[in-house]
Amino acid sequence: MANNINKPSLNDDRYAPLLSPWRAKAKLxxxxxxxxxxxxxxxxxxxxxxxxxxMGFTNMGQIIDKLFPINMDVLAPAFDRLIETIHxxxxxxxxxxxxxxxxxxxxxxxxxxxxxxxxxxxxxMNILRTIPxxxxxxxxxxxxxxxxxGGIVALFIFSLGILAKLISETxxxxxxxxxxxxxxxxxxxxQSIAYGVMPQVAPQFTSFALYVFEINIRASVVIGLVGAGGxxxxxxxQFSFNNYGAVMTIILVIFVVVVIIEYIxxxxxxxxx
Amino acid sequence: MTYEQPPKKHVPxxxxxxxxxxxxxxxxxxxWTFMSIDIEWKEAFNRFASNYNVxxxxxxxxxxxxxxxxxxxxxxTVFIAYVGSLAxxxxxxxxxxxxxxxxxxxxxxxxxxxxxxxxxxxxPEIILAIMFVVVVGPNPFAGILAIAIGSTGMLxxxxxxxxxxxxxxxxxAMQANGxxxxxxxxxGIIPQVxxxxxxxxxxxxxxxxxxSTILGYVGAGGxxxxxxxAYSNRNWSDMGMILLVIIVVVTLIDYGxxxxxxxxx
Numbered sequence: 001m002a003n004n005i006n007k008p009s010l011n012d013d014r015y016a017p018l019l020s021p022w023r024a025k026a027k028l029x030x031x032x033x034x035x036x037x038x039x040x041x042x043x044x045x046x047x048x049x050x051x052x053x054x055m056g057f058t059n060m061g062q063i064i065d066k067l068f069p070i071n072m073d074v075l076a077p078a079f080d081r082l083i084e085t086i087h088x089x090x091x092x093x094x095x096x097x098x099x100x101x102x103x104x105x106x107x108x109x110x111x112x113x114x115x116x117x118x119x120x121x122x123x124x125m126n127i128l129r130t131i132p133x134x135x136x137x138x139x140x141x142x143x144x145x146x147x148x149x150g151g152i153v154a155l156f157i158f159s160l161g162i163l164a165k166l167i168s169e170t171x172x173x174x175x176x177x178x179x180x181x182x183x184x185x186x187x188x189x190x191q192s193i194a195y196g197v198m199p200q201v202a203p204q205f206t207s208f209a210l211y212v213f214e215i216n217i218r219a220s221v222v223i224g225l226v227g228a229g230g231x232x233x234x235x236x237x238q239f240s241f242n243n244y245g246a247v248m249t250i251i252l253v254i255f256v257v258v259v260i261i262e263y264i265x266x267x268x269x270x271x272x273x
Numbered sequence: 274m275t276y277e278q279p280p281k282k283h284v285p286x287x288x289x290x291x292x293x294x295x296x297x298x299x300x301x302x303x304x305w306t307f308m309s310i311d312i313e314w315k316e317a318f319n320r321f322a323s324n325y326n327v328x329x330x331x332x333x334x335x336x337x338x339x340x341x342x343x344x345x346x347x348x349x350t351v352f353i354a355y356v357g358s359l360a361x362x363x364x365x366x367x368x369x370x371x372x373x374x375x376x377x378x379x380x381x382x383x384x385x386x387x388x389x390x391x392x393x394x395x396x397p398e399i400i401l402a403i404m405f406v407v408v409v410g411p412n413p414f415a416g417i418l419a420i421a422i423g424s425t426g427m428l429x430x431x432x433x434x435x436x437x438x439x440x441x442x443x444x445x446a447m448q449a450n451g452x453x454x455x456x457x458x459x460x461g462i463i464p465q466v467x468x469x470x471x472x473x474x475x476x477x478x479x480x481x482x483x484x485s486t487i488l489g490y491v492g493a494g495g496x497x498x499x500x501x502x503a504y505s506n507r508n509w510s511d512m513g514m515i516l517l518v519i520i521v522v523v524t525l526i527d528y529g530x531x532x533x534x535x536x537x538x
Contacts, residue, residue: 035359045348130523132483132486132519134490135516135519142504143328147312226490239403259392262391
């Protein structure tokens with residue numbers, strides 16, 4: 001009988017209660033000791049020293065003295081750069097959400113039946129996702145020179161990788177019956193995607209697009225550090241002049257903006273799904 | 274024979290107004306963006322034309338002579354991520370319990386916990402790294418602290434969500450049988466949450482490996498230091514080697530962690 005196949009039975013060793021608890025205990029202790037060993041080994045090689053941390057906090061006191069009072073003069077340029085950061089994030093998220101539509105369809109195994117195309121797209125997207133955002137920024141700043149355009153291209157590639165994974169997984173989880181029905185009544189591929197797939201993924205699609213916008217705001221702060229425009233660039237230049245009051249102002253501005261955008265985007269996403 | 278279109282769905286005016294205003298806001302946002310962003314397209318294009326042949330072919334011909342050094346730094350990066358995420362996995366437990374409303378039974382405490390966690394999450398790791406480099410000096414330990422604090426924000430939030438979704442009947446039954454708080458904790462709550470806690474911690478380790486590759490850029494140890502030097506010297510074949518090692522190691526760790534997480538949950 002078909003419905004018996006997945007039922008666990010006690011004869012199956014995996015589902016039987018362990019008769020010898022010491023075996024489970026031994027296994028867990030072994031895992032525990034392996035984790036501890038790695039912890040000890042990697043702490044040794046990376047030079048973890050809590051003495052440094054405690055010593056450092058006296059340092060921190062001095063730094064905090066430097067960080068305050070915050071320098072309000074930098075507020076106007078910080079605001080300009082912040083607008084630039086937001087623009088970069090908007091442009092990059094828009095282009096990546098447009099490009100991701102065909103890419104995610106190619107990377108979904110219920111839409112793309114060609115084994116080679118499916119695996120090739122997935123492989124490329126997986127490789128894109130492994131490259132850290134700053135490395136992408138470094139490469140594109142190297143190509144385009146300093147300024148927002150390198151940053152936009154870097155953010156675009158970075159968010160394309162994330163979106164392709166999220167959306168192709170959503171597409172793989174849709175109900176295939178409407179599409180089969182449409183195919184049977186003579187719809188072509190484009191029609192069945194436009195009327196069968198898109199309405200099913202639209203809410204998640206919008207929600208992921210907002211999520212990527214949120215990530216891009218945060219990432220554009222980071223990639224600015226390597227000269228890719230935006231508020232990060234201002235932060236890095238003030239940091240290299242040891243202008244700590246200005247650094248603190250910029251950090252506070254970033255903090256406030258990230259919190260506000262996260263709040264808005266969470267509210268919109270809650271309303272959509 | 275003529276076909277009639279099916280009747281159109283009636284859309285209330287309020288909804289229409291809402292849709293039009295949303296569309297206007299989005300359109301205005303795009304106009305604002307493209308009007309005011311300051312990009313010198315021509316110059317960027319010229320730079321692209323002149324730099325493309327310098328950068329891209331070299332990226333794809335990695336400098337194998339530095340492979341040993343790069344791998345050594347990458348191992349250090351993985352260690353930073355390991356210690357950092359392990360510390361975060363432990364630090365996030367009390368914060369997760371504090372933020373879960375069914376554990377504290379107090380709206381105030383759980384709101385405070387959630388605020389603390391989202392405040393921590395608002396700082397990008399690299400900014401935390403800059404702060405800790407100032408505190409403990411430019412070494413891998415600064416990177417570990419940055420990763421530990423940065424990951425606590427996300428793990429704490431995920432832990433709180435797991436705790437809020439547990440089966441409270443078990444806890445109630447234990448209370449009714451006279452179990453004390455510690456007994457409830459160890460026999461009622463922890464067995465329910467441990468697989469998901471572990472799974473999230475391993476998932477976070479995956480993200481931390483990626484995040485810690487860049488920490489060295491501000492001096493916090495790991496492969497980022499090499500990225501910094503390769504970039505300042507415009508040494509793109511070194512950069513190609515670094516990229517290759519990062520891609521291979523991150524992919525291997527992703528596969529390993531997905532395998533372990535499937536076994537756990």
